[in-house]
Amino acid sequence: MSAAERPVDEYSSRVLDVVDEIPAGRVMSYGDIAEYLSAEYHVTGGPRQVGRVMATFGGGVAWWRVIRADGTPPPGHESAALAHYLAEGTPLRSARPPVRVDMRRARWPG
DNA sequence: CGTGTGACACGTA
DNA sequence: TTACGTGCCACAC
Numbered sequence: 001m002s003a004a005e006r007p008v009d010e011y012s013s014r015v016l017d018v019v020d021e022i023p024a025g026r027v028m029s030y031g032d033i034a035e036y037l038s039a040e041y042h043v044t045g046g047p048r049q050v051g052r053v054m055a056t057f058g059g060g061v062a063w064w065r066v067i068r069a070d071g072t073p074p075p076g077h078e079s080a081a082l083a084h085y086l087a088e089g090t091p092l093r094s095a096r097p098p099v100r101v102d103m104r105r106a107r108w109p110g
Numbered sequence: 111c112g113t114g115t116g117a118c119a120c121g122t123a
Numbered sequence: 124t125t126a127c128g129t130g131c132c133a134c135a136c
Contacts, residue, residue, distance in 0.1 A: 044132095067117085
């Protein structure tokens with residue numbers, strides 16, 4: 001683990017912990033994680049903060065299971081994300097650009 | 111201490 | 124369906 005993958009703050013640790021619990025073939029949106037942390041652990045932070053955590057420390061977790069609410073994977077990682085989706089059997093609405101996960105079926109409530 | 115930026119979300123056109 | 128504006132909040136300058 002590099003220093004860039006060692007979150008020192010509580011919020012980042014919570015976010016990465018939740019991401020680690022998402023089963024293969026399922027996904028959560030940035031907003032879902034923010035809402036889950038707020039409801040279950042009573043910690044504040046919006047979707048953009050979750051996005052910031054993933055951009056900074058996402059390298060150490062299953063980052064492809066954390067996507068936007070409309071089902072699109074993070075910019076610049078669509079190809080790598082698609083490979084994971086095909087390998088895990090994640091429900092897709094579009095298997096070629098613009099790649100989009102079928103949120104209605106793949107969404108994990110946490 | 112104001113301004114810009116971002117791996118976001120949502121309503122409206 | 125895509126495109127744009129607005130709200131959001133932490134962080135860098």
